[in-house]
Amino acid sequence: MPNQDNALDRRDLIKKGLHGLALLVTGGVSGFLAERSQANSYHWQIDPSKCIACGNCATYCVLEESAVKCVNTYAMCGYCNLCTAFFEPAPKSLNTGAENQLCPTGAILRTFIEEPYYEYKIDESLCIACGKCVKGCKEFGNGSLYLQVRHDRCVNCNQCAIAVACPTQALTRVHRDQPYLLKGMDNKA
Amino acid sequence: MTEFASVLQRVALIASDIQRFPPPDFESDYTMPLPATPAPRAPWLGGVDVIVLFAALSVGVYLVHKKRSRLSVFLLMVFSLIYFGFYRLGCVCAIGSIQNVSLAIANPSYAIPLTVVAFFLLPLVFTLFFGRVFCAGVCPLGAMQDLMLIKPISIPVWLQQALGLLAYLYLGAAVLFAAMGSAFIICEYDPFVAFFRLNGNPNIIILGVSLLIIGLFVGRPYCRFLCPYGVILHHFSRLSHWRVTITPQDCHQCQICEEACPFGAILPPTGEQNGQHWAPDKKRLIPALILTPILIAFCGWVFSMAGSSFSKMDYTVHLAERIVLEDTGQADGTTDASKAFRDSGQPGETLIQDAQNIMDRYVMAGWILGAFFGLVLSGKMIRLCLPDRRDDYEADRGDCLACARCFSYCPQELKRRRISRTAPVTAGSEAAVES
Incomplete structure (x- = not known):
């Protein structure tokens, strides 16, 4: 059956042609992507100017313990005795008693420096990124406390689950050489 | 451009933050600490991921095409599940890379990371030469479902074809939303990634569990009916240079392999119709x-x-x-x-x-x-x-996931293994295998 053989040859030829075409397309796409690509990777970070400390960071991260933690830019901190990030509104007394603290996990360490100043340091192992202190500091203090993705914890998902849930699109992709958006700082690594 | 904008924003922010309490002048020798900035995962580890991907694909090709051993493919699959799934927590993955590629093409200001480019292209190139070896042993999502497949039932062809259209829709929608910069829906609705992370959105976990339960009976439902990357691989696999061959020698048309395939990917011979079926x-x-x-x-x-x-x-x-x-x-x-x-x-x-x-x-x-x-x-x-012509039972080039299950069902293959394992085959044992 010569007819059939012809048909077979033709099919084979078409298939080979398409195979070559697919290779070409893949090559073209790789060339295009290579031009647009860079070795530098993207990482998720919170833009503190957009963050409203809604608390989503605490619950939406794919990690059981959120990769977001609170950060203090000490240069902006007032070292207040009555810190509105540390104390409940109208605290019974200005000491580290649990009933006075705003932080649900007691993650802020209050250390006396000199009269009348106190240092406030975040214990990252306890911080759950609920943003209560951030709100307190922003509304009544200097706004030196804010939330940041900690890159030693973040697994850098292709689509950050917190970014999806963020009401103000405060989570953006930043470059590896500038992985933090710290307040009042030159953020170049 | 965006960097410039963000710098502007930050300047504006510092201005807008009210210094209600001036920073103190300390009299003691206290020095202000700087906020800690732990570095992200080292970039060379991304290179390790690419090397592991390449190695796993190469090993997969050897196991499917040369060694022809289901057990080995199974072990490779378990390795990939552990490495790409539980160790790397499902990111970066080839399926999701479609979105990064779409975004990179649509938006010139998005510079796609090289690792992601490699994860997108390597499986495609391998498929173009060797078929869907990636699906068989490298994809952690496929491995997850394959491990759950206990009692496969065959579903009617019309249903299989109709459900297969869902994947095209999913692919189209994923490319669309990614290119518009609105969402990465493949990642957002990834049904299995929550298992890798042992944590996740409850609705997605319900979806994942349902898919796994369906997957007890219907082989790899996500791969066959939803996976957007599978759509691309399907078409690349149809053009592959080397195909997965079920039998090492002449097919006896015993039909056992067709029964053995849990994915409905093995097609029966079309039969002769006086040459008519070519038109x-x-x-x-x-x-x-x-x-x-x-x-x-x-x-x-x-x-x-x-x-x-x-x-x-x-x-x-x-x-x-x-x-x-x-x-x-x-x-x-x-x-x-x-x-x-x-x-x-x-x-x-x-x-x-x-x-x-x-x-x-x-x-x-x-x-x-x-x-x-x-x-x-x-x-x-x-x-x-269009006419189809198959003289023997053959794996559909597009649908075949190269899982290597059918090999051990083929009497001819069993014969080959026996020959390669032992000395000359006696007439009796050969007859026993053939019967």
Whole structure:
């Protein structure tokens, strides 16, 4: 059956042609992507100017313990005795008693420096990124406390689950050489 | 450009932050600490991921094409599940890389990381030469489902084909939303990644568990009916240079392999029909060809109608809608997003105008997505009218996931293994294998 053989040859030829075409397309796409690509990777970070400390960071991260933690830019901190990030509104007394603290996990360490100043340091192992202190500091203090993705914890998902849930699109992709958006700082690594 | 904008924002921010309490002048020798900035994962580890991917693909090719051993493919699959799944927590993955590629093509300011490019391209190139070895032993999502497959049932061809169309829709939608910069839906609705992380959105976990339960009986439901990357691999695999061969020698047409395949990917011989079956079925082909432009236009129209609903995936559109609802009194109170927007003092008109522009672009994108889907539908129809010729039982090049299950079911293959394992085969044992 010569007819059939012809048909077979033709099919084979078409298939080979398409195979070559697919290779070409893949090559073209790789060339295009290579031009647009860079070795530098993207990482998720919170833009503190957009963050409203809604608390989503605490619950939406794919990690059981959120990769977001609170950060203090000490240069902006007032070292207040009555810190509105540390104390409940109208605290019974200005000491580290649990009933006075705003932080649900007691993650802020209050250390006396000199009269009348106190240092406030975040214990990252306890911080759950609920943003209560951030709100307190922003509304009544200097706004030196804010939330940041900690890159030693973040697994850098292709689509950050917190970014999806963020009401103000405060989570953006930043470059590896500038992985933090710290307040009042030159953020170049 | 965006960097410049973010610098501007930060300058504005520092100005807007009210220094209610001036930073103290310490008299003691206290020095202010700097906030710790732990570095991200070292970039060379991304290179390790690519090397592992390449090695796993190469080993997969050897196991499927040379060693022809299901057990080895199974072990490779378990390794990939542990490495790419539980160790790397499902990121970066080839399936999700489609979105990064779409975004990179649509938006020149997005520089796609090289690791992601490698994860997108390597499986494609391997598939173009060796078939879907990636699906067989390297993809952690496939491995997850394959491990659950306990009692496979075969589903009717029409249902398999119809469900297969879902993957095209998913692919189209994923490319669309990623290119528009609105969402990465493949990642957002990844049903199995929550298992790798042992944590996740409850709705997605329910979806994942349901898929795994279905997967007890229907082989790899996500891979066959939803996976957007699988669509691309399907077509690349059909053009592959070397195909997965079921039998090492002549096929005896015993049909055992067809029964053994849990994915309905092995097709029976077409049989001779006096050479007739080489001619396309003109009675059906001509209407199908005529219907093609109609189908494309119709689907395009339907999807463009749905374009404004798609646009709700976009943040700006979603927010603008909420603002309008609140302004017109149709919604009570505020959401976090709308409150933050109002507090920012930006004009509502600009937002609504932006949202309107995005919606218009979505209507346009709906036309494109619909036309693509119409093309897929008519392509399937035309394919049905074209002749197929198989003299033996063969794995469908596109559907075959190269899982290597069928090999050990083939009597010819068993014979080959026995020959390679022991000394000359006696006539008796050969007959026993053949019977």
